[in-house]
Amino acid sequence: MPSEQQPDRVALERNWDEIRSGLRRAVGVRVFDQWIRPLRLGTFCALSGTLDLEAPSEFSASYVSSNFASRLSLAWRAAALDVRDVRVVRASGAAESVTIAPVIAAPHAPEMRPRETGGRAPRFEPRHDFASFMTDESNVLACSAAKAMAGVVTPRFNPLFLHGPTGFGKTHLLHAIARAYGEGQGRDTAEGTILYMSAERFMNEFVAAIRVNDTFAFKARLRAARMLLIDDIQFIAGKGPTQEEFLHTLNDLIDSGARIAITADRPPQQLGAVDPRILSRLSGGLVADIQPASLDLRLKILAARREAVAPISVPDDVVTLLARSIRTSIRELEGAFNKLVAYAQLVDKAITVDLAQSMLAEALRASNRRITIDEIQKVCAAHYRIDASEMRSHRRARAVARPRQVAMYLAKKLTPRSLPEIGRVFGGRDHSTVIHAVRTIEAMRLDNPDMDADIRALQKQLEG
Structure with missing residues (x-):
């Protein structure tokens, strides 16, 4: 784990005074006194470029990160080039912490992102553990698989591939895996070495290593890990040389017995422009999905x-x-x-x-x-036990056509999409086909109690 360093405390204090003065003018005295004034300058890690700002409570840290992340990141970037990441942590120490987005963030990255680090378990978010991850049938498989991946006993699968919508706990589970595995293996042994990074960071570090002609160090650091955690792997799509290096990393780590957990917003089969060899490796372990919460x-x-x-x-x-x-x-x-x-x-x-x-x-x-047509198609397909691809197919068999009409009806009822837009998503059909489907299902709801019950159940599921 990189050591925490204080290269120039006086300069950091001076920068912090200037930044607070600017924020006081920008957000107003009342808001400033409530949220910004209590923050204290914490430690700075020169190796990772991460600066900690200490808040008096976990709630305060969470609120500041949610509402002032961009302002703080941009201000520190302008004031101190060495500062790349900013965290808000509870002042009592590392017991609770919330991470602000990296100063230089990708456009797709949400404002609050986990800390990307090569450190061992203590550097992962303490609040992201298995005890605080609440489950129901939508995510219980993913949670159980994550616990197995973190267990003392070697899991029967490797890698673990978690996929699901943004904001439903994939990153939480990665951090929980890291913490539990680190505690089980022991922090002071080589067996506890854990490496976490996003796919974007993997690409950036690999490209940087090529530029300075030092890919050996990059590869050595990855291959030394006993656990590799990669977040948002979908962003590696289309990057040929990076995919090649990622494939070699996967192969070497799996062959050496290291554990690998990866997240994405979709299953491996739907990762477009990804090397088939990578997809084969990812699918060769356990693929577990996280559905929207009930x-x-x-x-x-x-x-x-x-x-x-x-x-x-x-x-x-x-x-x-x-x-x-x-x-x-x-x-x-x-x-x-x-x-x-x-x-x-x-x-x-x-x-x-x-x-x-x-x-x-x-x-x-x-x-x-935000109910989407894609979500409607998947829910209807699962309800009627057909493949989701049938929603876009041109098969006219009753077992396929009726669920497709139900999905079109719900798309018209629950989304703002126009009839031509709905038709295009259902395999390029004409708007008149959608009109026919809507009228058919409306009539059936009046005469057929089973159809009405189906629509009510599907709508309730889609609406949560």
Whole structure:
């Protein structure tokens, strides 16, 4: 693990004073005094370029990271070129921490990203452990597989490939694997060596190594790991030389007995422009998906967050509103909860349904807009036990045509897409075909109780 260093504390303190002065003008005195003033300059790791800012509590660290990440990152980049990453940590030490986005972030990266590090288990997010990962049928397989990957006993599969929508816990599980594996193997032994990085960072470091003619050191560092964790592997698509190096890394580590866990937003078979040899390797272990969280799971997650902010009162009807309205991402759900609690504290107001609807209006509207046709197709295909590709096929068999009509009907009912747009997604069909499907299903709902029950069940599933 790289050691924490303080190369020029005086310069960092001076930079921090200037940055705070700028933020005070930008965000206003009241907001500044509430959230920025309590931050203290922490340690700086010269090797990774990571600077810690210490907050008085986990909640404060989470709120600052969620709301001021871009401002802090850009300010530090302008003030100190050596600072590449900024973290907000709880002042009591490394017990709780939240990572701000890297100063130079890819366009696709969300504002809060995990720390990318070659360190061992203690450098991973302490709050991202198996105990805090809540499960139901949507993610229990992925969680069980992650626990097996982290266990003392060598798992029967390798690599582990986790896939699912953004914000539903894939990165959480990677960090949990790292922490549990590190604790089981022992921090002070070579067996505890764990390497985490995003696919983007893998590419950047490999390209940098080529430029300085030092690929040997890059390869040696990767191949020394006893556990390799790669996040968002879909971004390696189309990068020929990087894919070749990644394939060699996979082969060498698997052959040496190292454990590998990888995440993506889709299953291996749907990773376009990825070398078939890589896809074969990824599919050769265990592939586990994480589905969107059910309403019960969202309620359970919010109940835990409410307990964490006690004695602040968050009524049941507010929790239910958030759980029913924000379905697109657990990260967005928790972010909305944190924003509501922080605002209520800041303006000294009681948390009510009216306040939640006012404060989170845009988030609630956005979530309600985000049911996609692709999701509808998959849910309908699973319900009627056909392959999802049949939704786009031109087969007219009744066993395929009726589920396709149901999916078209739901696409018209639950998305803002036009009839021609819906038709194109269903295999390039004409808008008149969609109209016929909608009218057919509407008529069947009136005369056929089973069809009406199907539609109600599918709509409830899609709406969470």
